[in-house]
Amino acid sequence: MLGVGVGPDGLDGGGRLPGGTADAVPMAPLREQDREALAVLLSVNGLGPLTLGRLVDRLGSPAAILETAAGIGGRDALVEGSRAAEGEWRAIPLALADAIVTAAADRAKLLDQVTGSGLRVVARGDAEYPPRLNAIDIPPPALFVRGSLLSLTVARVVAVVGTRRPSPAGRRIASRIAAALSRAGATVVSGLAIGIDGAAHAACVSEGVPTVAFIGGGHARLFPRAHDRLADAIVDGGGAVVSEYAPMVEPSKGTFPQRNRLISGSSDGVVVVEAGARSGALVTASWALEQGRECFIVPGSIDAPTSDGCNGFLRDWHGLARIVSGVPQLLDDLGLAAAAGLPAPLGSNATRRQTAVGKEVAVRSTVELPSAKAVLSGRDPAQLAVAEALVHGAVTVDELVAVTRLSVGAVLGALTRLEASGLARPIHGRYEPVGPLAAADPRAA
Amino acid sequence: MLATLLSATLVALDGRVIRVEVDVAPGLPGFTIVGLGDASIREARERVRGALRNAGFVHPPRRITVNLAPADVPKTGSAADLAIAIGILIGSEQFTPRAGRAALIGEVSLGGEIRPVPGLLPMVAALARRSVRRVIVPADGADEARLVDGLEVVPAATLVEAVDALRSRRRAAPTRPARVELAPAAAASAGRPGPALAPPLPPPDLADVRGQVEARRALEVALAGGHGLLMIGPPGTGKTMLARTIPKLLPPLSDADSLSATIVASASGEGPIHALVRTPPFRAPHHTSSYAAIVGGGPRLAPGEVTRADNGVLFLDELAEFSRDVLEALRQPLEDGRVSIVRAAGAVTLPARFQLVAATNPCPCGHAGEDDRCICGESVPARYVGRISGPLRDRIDVWVTLARIRAAVMFDDAEPESSDVVGARIAAARALQQARPGGKLNSRIGSRGLRAVARLRPVTRDRLSELADAERLSGRGTERLLRVARTVADLAGADAVEVEHLEEAARWRPPSSRPVMALAV
Numbered sequence: 001m002l003g004v005g006v007g008p009d010g011l012d013g014g015g016r017l018p019g020g021t022a023d024a025v026p027m028a029p030l031r032e033q034d035r036e037a038l039a040v041l042l043s044v045n046g047l048g049p050l051t052l053g054r055l056v057d058r059l060g061s062p063a064a065i066l067e068t069a070a071g072i073g074g075r076d077a078l079v080e081g082s083r084a085a086e087g088e089w090r091a092i093p094l095a096l097a098d099a100i101v102t103a104a105a106d107r108a109k110l111l112d113q114v115t116g117s118g119l120r121v122v123a124r125g126d127a128e129y130p131p132r133l134n135a136i137d138i139p140p141p142a143l144f145v146r147g148s149l150l151s152l153t154v155a156r157v158v159a160v161v162g163t164r165r166p167s168p169a170g171r172r173i174a175s176r177i178a179a180a181l182s183r184a185g186a187t188v189v190s191g192l193a194i195g196i197d198g199a200a201h202a203a204c205v206s207e208g209v210p211t212v213a214f215i216g217g218g219h220a221r222l223f224p225r226a227h228d229r230l231a232d233a234i235v236d237g238g239g240a241v242v243s244e245y246a247p248m249v250e251p252s253k254g255t256f257p258q259r260n261r262l263i264s265g266s267s268d269g270v271v272v273v274e275a276g277a278r279s280g281a282l283v284t285a286s287w288a289l290e291q292g293r294e295c296f297i298v299p300g301s302i303d304a305p306t307s308d309g310c311n312g313f314l315r316d317w318h319g320l321a322r323i324v325s326g327v328p329q330l331l332d333d334l335g336l337a338a339a340a341g342l343p344a345p346l347g348s349n350a351t352r353r354q355t356a357v358g359k360e361v362a363v364r365s366t367v368e369l370p371s372a373k374a375v376l377s378g379r380d381p382a383q384l385a386v387a388e389a390l391v392h393g394a395v396t397v398d399e400l401v402a403v404t405r406l407s408v409g410a411v412l413g414a415l416t417r418l419e420a421s422g423l424a425r426p427i428h429g430r431y432e433p434v435g436p437l438a439a440a441d442p443r444a445a
Numbered sequence: 446m447l448a449t450l451l452s453a454t455l456v457a458l459d460g461r462v463i464r465v466e467v468d469v470a471p472g473l474p475g476f477t478i479v480g481l482g483d484a485s486i487r488e489a490r491e492r493v494r495g496a497l498r499n500a501g502f503v504h505p506p507r508r509i510t511v512n513l514a515p516a517d518v519p520k521t522g523s524a525a526d527l528a529i530a531i532g533i534l535i536g537s538e539q540f541t542p543r544a545g546r547a548a549l550i551g552e553v554s555l556g557g558e559i560r561p562v563p564g565l566l567p568m569v570a571a572l573a574r575r576s577v578r579r580v581i582v583p584a585d586g587a588d589e590a591r592l593v594d595g596l597e598v599v600p601a602a603t604l605v606e607a608v609d610a611l612r613s614r615r616r617a618a619p620t621r622p623a624r625v626e627l628a629p630a631a632a633a634s635a636g637r638p639g640p641a642l643a644p645p646l647p648p649p650d651l652a653d654v655r656g657q658v659e660a661r662r663a664l665e666v667a668l669a670g671g672h673g674l675l676m677i678g679p680p681g682t683g684k685t686m687l688a689r690t691i692p693k694l695l696p697p698l699s700d701a702d703s704l705s706a707t708i709v710a711s712a713s714g715e716g717p718i719h720a721l722v723r724t725p726p727f728r729a730p731h732h733t734s735s736y737a738a739i740v741g742g743g744p745r746l747a748p749g750e751v752t753r754a755d756n757g758v759l760f761l762d763e764l765a766e767f768s769r770d771v772l773e774a775l776r777q778p779l780e781d782g783r784v785s786i787v788r789a790a791g792a793v794t795l796p797a798r799f800q801l802v803a804a805t806n807p808c809p810c811g812h813a814g815e816d817d818r819c820i821c822g823e824s825v826p827a828r829y830v831g832r833i834s835g836p837l838r839d840r841i842d843v844w845v846t847l848a849r850i851r852a853a854v855m856f857d858d859a860e861p862e863s864s865d866v867v868g869a870r871i872a873a874a875r876a877l878q879q880a881r882p883g884g885k886l887n888s889r890i891g892s893r894g895l896r897a898v899a900r901l902r903p904v905t906r907d908r909l910s911e912l913a914d915a916e917r918l919s920g921r922g923t924e925r926l927l928r929v930a931r932t933v934a935d936l937a938g939a940d941a942v943e944v945e946h947l948e949e950a951a952r953w954r955p956p957s958s959r960p961v962m963a964l965a966v
């Protein structure tokens with residue numbers, strides 16, 4: 001099913017957010033006891049957004065559900081209460097009612113897990129609730145948030161996702177796209193996975209702009225551990241790490257695809273940088289199409305296993321999924337290339353094709369990524385030579401020596417200096433640019 | 446009649462002189478050996494009996510008692526066979542030797558030939574220290590025995606030749622020409638049982654190794670300073686190939702080291718030794734080797750691979766496949782250059798000052814870092830390398846990761862540097878280190894000595910602490926960095942460690958001492 005309201009041209013001329021057009025009924029601000037009740041109810045295993053919504057409809061409010069559960073004969077009251085007058089809905093199963101009763105009894109402990117780990121519960125109706133999520137099929141009733149979601153209310157939110165095992169080039173492209181989007185004023189969301197996701201988040205952090213990570217399990221089960229530091233940096237940088245699951249929920253095969261609908265749903269468009277044939281990033285791309293979001297795919301060589309999924313998706317969804325032919329073109333297609341100020345509305349394919357030439361001119365005058373030289377200004381020539389070779393895709397010391405014509409020792413020394421300042425790092429016998437250098441434009445002089 | 450002869454036995458790496466007393470007396474025929482001999486000595490009875498008969502002598506049908514003295518020296522092996530056989534011949538008056546003290550060392554075969562025994566060199570040396578003037582040795586061991594000055598070495602291929610030599614004062618001609626080339630310790634091990642064979646192919650030259658400049662440089666630095674080296678990389682990237690170039694890259698042993706290397710080679714029974722071992726040993730035990738084969742031990746206290754690699758290189762290919770026990774056992778030799786072998790009879794300590802070189806894949810499937818080829822989970826590679834390096838991590842100064850090289854590099858025209866060129870740089874760097882007070886390789890200098898030889902200028906010292914801070918190095922990590930930097934400086938012929946040397950050395954630290962400079966993985 002397509003999401004309500006937001007098609008490719010979901011933003012109207014006034015730049016209104018999709019959330020405004022969907023579910024037009026404005027929501028009443030949430031009472032504090034309801035917020036707490038939501039936090040408790042969301043930790044009940046098997047109580048999904050649909051059933052929860054039904055219960056709220058029948059019983060009045062989340063707090064009322066908990067009250068019912070905590071009362072005498074709570075289980076039966078819940079079952080009865082969940083039955084619709086017309087008998088249109090089936091009642092909730094006994095086991096679920098039991099689980100809710102147990103949660104109601106554990107209320108204090110469950111709330112402790114939330115506040116204890118510094119989480120806030122942001123519910124639908126809260127000003128901070130990501131407006132675009134209101135427009136998806138089944139919006140999460142509340143989100144567990146570390147950090148701030150305000151960056152999701154900006155005019156343009158773009159998801160950058162991809163494989164957990166990217167090629168060095170893929171990682172560089174993800175960094176560059178994320179950095180360019182940040183500079184153009186868009187907020188980047190992703191999934192905090194290792195690989196493309198991590199590169200995208202890290203690029204935003206090093207640009208000093210907020211980025212938002214949707215994780216596929218509870219906060220206390222943050223995964224992968226390797227990204228603990230990245231998660232902290234995201235929160236410190238004004239962004240957020242977000243989950244629709246209560247803190248103790250284990251991530252699982254089932255939770256990640258559900259989480260992916262939030263990544264696409266909270267953004268205007270999804271960019272898939274690299275994805276193998278069965279990559280979860282393709283799930284996000286599919287959600288994007290289903291939710292009426294723009295879907296951009298970075299194509300790859302037909303021989304590259306890391307691009308199998310991307311190329312296949314472009315073929316399968318010809319006409320819907322769009323090709324990323326370059327970073328400026330992507331910004332253009334996202335309406336981010338226009339002169340400073342509000343982004344232009346996302347146009348249809350047809351208008352874009354007509355105006356492509358004219359817009360490309362505009363691109364060059366706006367968002368520009370720095371060249372390696374600019375990132376490295378003031379550093380010694382060896383570092384500069386090595387850094388330029390790195391952004392051009394030389395990855396082993398063999399290649400760096402061949403390109404720079406420096407001695408092995410000089411290349412190694414330059415790599416140490418670059419690494420010490422967070423501009424390069426070794427990985428499996430290769431080197432790759434990171435931080436500002438990853439975002440450097442290899443074509444800029 | 447009682448015959449008394451001298452022979453020797455081997456205790457670990459030491460020769461011990463023993464007295465072989467043979468009493469051939471009238472009485473019920475019998476053959477008894479007394480005096481702390483092990484099973485192989487008791488088997489001497491059967492060998493000697495057959496040898497005498499088949500060499501045309503008589504095994505006397507009398508009561509034969511052999512006493513091996515002194516009683517407190519444990520006797521092992523078959524080196525006393527020859528003395529026992531000759532003792533029986535003298536005791537039963539089948540021949541009369543000329544006067545003069547001759548010692549005999551050798552195993553006899555059932556056919557009456559004299560076979561070489563392990564440890565001939567230290568055994569002959571022990572006899573020389575006891576002023577023995579003449580020793581009869583297996584013909585194959587003549588060159589080895591002649592490495593000891595001060596006594597006459599008489600080779601004998603058969604029991605008959607041995608008897609002749611004892612009868613006359615005529616100097617027996619060598620039964621075959623002595624070869625004088627320098628025999629590498631590991632080269633002649635073919636045919637011996639046991640897994641510890643060096644690769645049988647001729648070692649490759651560095652000029653055959655394409656690309657991999659980072660790993661080549663790491664190897665050069667490691668060899669120049671005697672630093673432990675770990676190469677991590679996917680299959681077929683040249684790790685084993687690089688390691689196999691090592692024998693040609695190391696300078697020959699000094700006289701003192703050469704002697705101890707030869708003794709170890711002799712005691713290990715690797716085959717005939719024709720000259721002092723000048724090439725540093727390169728031992729490459731297979732990962733299925735038993736604990737005893739690596740550490741040493743067994744009934745004969747045979748030196749293990751760690752001792753056989755003394756003064757040379759111990760190469761552990763596929764490091765992750767070695768058993769945890771074996772890796773744990775390497776800790777002691779890596780710490781103090783010695784290995785203790787504990788046996789029921791007490792512990793012996795053997796030298797084991799080897800340089801460790803190891804290679805491993807980055808993960809169980811071997812393909813971590815190769816796009817989509819790796820089938821291991823994301824956190825597997827880090828744990829895989831972490832697990833193997835546990836016991837060894839602090840003892841490996843130089844870490845390098847190899848990536849697959851491009852086909853173009855395999856076939857381009859650029860001729861890589863040859864082993865001769867690189868070997869010359871290594872030798873020069875080692876000479877610089879050995880010329881310093883103490884004469885130790887950088888890998889073996891203590892922290893105080895290290896600070897003295899580093900000769901850091903203030904600006905270099907600042908850079909060192911900057912690097913250490915940036916990399917969050919521990920005290921030990923900082924020291925390791927400086928130690929390797931000293932070697933890089935030696936390779937450059939520099940008197941003091943400079944910033945550039947530190948910065949190169951910083952590349953060789955273990956992967957996980959690296960803070961996550963980049964936030965994302």
Ligand SMILES: Nc1ncnc2c1ncn2[C@@H]1O[C@H](COP(=O)(O)OP(=O)(O)OP(=O)(O)O)[C@@H](O)[C@H]1O
Nearest residue numbers: 653654655656657679680681682683684685686687
């Ligand atoms: N850099 C190289 N230059 C030239 N030949 C190479 C190189 N790397 C590999 N080869 C060729 O490939 C063969 C296999 O290499 P080698 O045995 O050294 O690989 P390895 O890294 O030890 O792999 P494994 O992890 O499987 O043990 C070599 O014998 C050589 O012929």
Ligand SMILES: [Mg+2]
Nearest residue numbers: 684685762804
């Ligand atoms: Mg190998």
